[in-house]
Amino acid sequence: MKPFKLDEHQIDPGFRIPEGYFDAFQQQVSTKIAKPKVIPLYRKPWFYATAAAVVVGLGITYFNAVATPTVSTSVAIENYLAAQPLTQDLLVELLETEDLDQLQAEHQFDQEVLEETLSHTNIENLIY
Amino acid sequence: MEEKEFIAQLLDPRTQNQAFQKLMAQYQRPLYSHIRAMVIDHDDADDVLQNTFVKVFQHLKGFKGESKLFSWMYRIATNEAITLLNQRAKRGRITSEELYNKKVDNLKADQYFDGNEIQLKLQNAIATLPDKQRLVFNMKYFEEIKYEDMSEILGTSVGALKASYHHAVKKIEDYMNKN
Incomplete structure (x- = not known):
């Protein structure tokens, strides 16, 4: 057999x-071209800028609402502090070691004044 | 009419519609054949051809006339066909090669294919070629496009295209003689 x-x-x-395919073809293409192209919202160039602006705006509003103490909040804090006795333990807990050292340095007690004070103080009154 | 003059008509809003109808009338059949050989079935060829003309229309303003209008349109059609094949393959989770083979396997049952045994065998032989060789073979053998024009469309040197066609012919002849 011949190859x-x-x-x-x-x-x-x-x-x-x-x-009849080609008879209708041109009409189909013309219709497609005439139809305005629908661009999804997320493809519009201004979409991301607007979204970012909205997020930043809402973020700032929320941050301000949370971070800025209102008059009523300040009053509540004052009332709370006034109601709580300021004990030594609380002070020690609140003050850092550095603060205590600084306090000690600022209020150096004169040894003689201290002895004088103690000699006139009834120790028993302090023990309870 | 010179091509420059025709392009000017396509860009002028007053003459655009009429010129574009003329462009479609002139190129719809050759472009359809080009696309159909690539995507095999009519429905896909129809989709690609429509998209091709829509893209041509949308990008006319950007056409600088550096290449011929004919090769520019063929380039768009080729890219659109490749894009469609890749999308279909991705959707079916198969390679584009597997997709092409599947399409050729379905040809016997295709209502818009009326090829005889030899024609079907030739399509099966073409399916064995790598993508680029298949494209070059179809353009040369069926569409009879000159190598110089093909070079402008595909951005490949004439020498490389001739080599591709030569290899494709050899593989097809081997297939036809063995099967």
């Missing part, structure tokens, strides 16, 4: 086109 050679044949691909 197959492409240049000895011109073979058609065998594809068929539906009848």
